[in-house]
Amino acid sequence: MSEVIVRNATYESDALRPLIFGMMEAMGGNEIRKESRVLIKPNLLSPALPRQAVLTHPSIIRAAVEYCLDRGARPLVADSPAIGSFDLILRMSGIRDALRGLDCECRPFRNSVRVDIGEPFGAIEIAEDAVRADFIVNLPKFKTHSQMLLTLAVKNLFGCVVGYRKPEWHMRAGVNRQAFARLIARIGRTLRPAFNILDGVLAMEGQGPGRGGVPRELGVVLAGCDPFAVDRVVCRMLDLDPEQVPVLKAAREMCFPTPEAELDGSLPAIRDFRLPRLTSLIYGPKFLHGFIRRQVLQRPVCDPAACRMCGECWKICPAGAITPEENPLCFDYDRCIRCYCCIEVCPFGALDTAETITGRIVRGAVSLILPPGKTR
Numbered sequence: 001m002s003e004v005i006v007r008n009a010t011y012e013s014d015a016l017r018p019l020i021f022g023m024m025e026a027m028g029g030n031e032i033r034k035e036s037r038v039l040i041k042p043n044l045l046s047p048a049l050p051r052q053a054v055l056t057h058p059s060i061i062r063a064a065v066e067y068c069l070d071r072g073a074r075p076l077v078a079d080s081p082a083i084g085s086f087d088l089i090l091r092m093s094g095i096r097d098a099l100r101g102l103d104c105e106c107r108p109f110r111n112s113v114r115v116d117i118g119e120p121f122g123a124i125e126i127a128e129d130a131v132r133a134d135f136i137v138n139l140p141k142f143k144t145h146s147q148m149l150l151t152l153a154v155k156n157l158f159g160c161v162v163g164y165r166k167p168e169w170h171m172r173a174g175v176n177r178q179a180f181a182r183l184i185a186r187i188g189r190t191l192r193p194a195f196n197i198l199d200g201v202l203a204m205e206g207q208g209p210g211r212g213g214v215p216r217e218l219g220v221v222l223a224g225c226d227p228f229a230v231d232r233v234v235c236r237m238l239d240l241d242p243e244q245v246p247v248l249k250a251a252r253e254m255c256f257p258t259p260e261a262e263l264d265g266s267l268p269a270i271r272d273f274r275l276p277r278l279t280s281l282i283y284g285p286k287f288l289h290g291f292i293r294r295q296v297l298q299r300p301v302c303d304p305a306a307c308r309m310c311g312e313c314w315k316i317c318p319a320g321a322i323t324p325e326e327n328p329l330c331f332d333y334d335r336c337i338r339c340y341c342c343i344e345v346c347p348f349g350a351l352d353t354a355e356t357i358t359g360r361i362v363r364g365a366v367s368l369i370l371p372p373g374k375t376r
């Protein structure tokens with residue numbers, strides 16, 4: 001059974017440091033050795049002040065770095081911000097000042113490597129720093145998320161998808177919340193951070209995860225070796241059915257073992273936490289959504305040489321977009337909602353996604369705005 005540690009906390013560093021050290025020890029931090037490469041992955045979404053509760057608090061990041069340095073490890077603090085420059089985020093958040101004097105590299109993710117995260121996504125590009133790290137210390141912020149309801153330990157790992165590839169995946173999985181949730185859950189399961197410490201001292205409620213949310217003091221830090229277990233304990237705390245959290249529902253649907261965690265510490269009962277109104281996953285004005293779905297998102301395509309006409313795809317298609325019994329397979333792309341269920345169920349791997357010409361142009365334009373990183 002996995003264990004989740006719950007502690008009351010403030011950001012006052014004299015008290016926070018021993019608390020984070022104790023949590024790391026309890027999670028098996030003594031496995032971290034001299035020269036271990038440790039990725040410290042906070043939530044560095046966009047430039048914001050600590051009181052806005054957008055980012056993991058600098059005191060928590062500092063304590064985690066100090067713990068790793070005490071073990072003789074080589075910590076790297078990194079993320080792939082959605083908005084704004086990494087430098088501005090460090091300055092505005094106070095993280096740069098908090099880490100001053102510590103022998104710790106702090107920079108955005110650069111290179112990606114392709115990692116097979118499982119069907120229907122296959123190999124996707126994930127930050128090399130995350131894939132090659134000996135240990136990941138995941139430091140999420142406790143926030144609401146207007147697309148995924150909450151962003152906690154598992155969702156924080158989506159930040160390991162680098163630069164423009166992040167909105168690309170948003171768009172690809174975007175028409176279907178559960179498909180996007182499956183992507184996030186698969187990334188979480190693939191990266192398996194050894195240590196997860198959730199900053200809920202100053203959390204965010206309402207229309208998070210950015211500045212549209214409202215800071216809410218909860219005065220709590222949660223830690224555990226299993227990010228899914230940490231997230232489920234948050235549901236308990238909020239008296240929320242985990243099935244309402246798309247990422248946890250996806251994990252259950254994909255049969256990831258998420259045992260009920262044993263608690264170390266007493267869980268505050270928060271019954272009036274304001275959850276967000278869920279919004280569309282597709283960027284841009286509403287009148288463009290149909291166009292984006294049809295013309296920009298990747299389409300399912302069939303390799304006729306691999307297809308055995310078994311019928312699994314047209315049976316599952318919720319939109320009736322695949323003509324039954326037709327060989328080669330024929331898709332009605334105007335009806336297709338891009339849920340990619342057909343790719344997931346095909347027992348012969350005959351289906352894949354293909355980019356549209358418009359999609360390629362949009363991706364090219366986005367890559368000019370956001371740093372792409374290199375892929376190996």
Ligand code: SF4
Pocket residue numbers: 302306307308309310311312313314329345346347348349350351
């Ligand atoms: S599920 Fe795969 S093999 Fe079966 S009909 Fe569809 S594409 Fe062909």
Ligand code: SF4
Pocket residue numbers: 300316317318319320321322331335336337338339340341342343
């Ligand atoms: S063809 Fe059907 S199952 Fe496949 S992506 Fe489109 S809507 Fe989904």
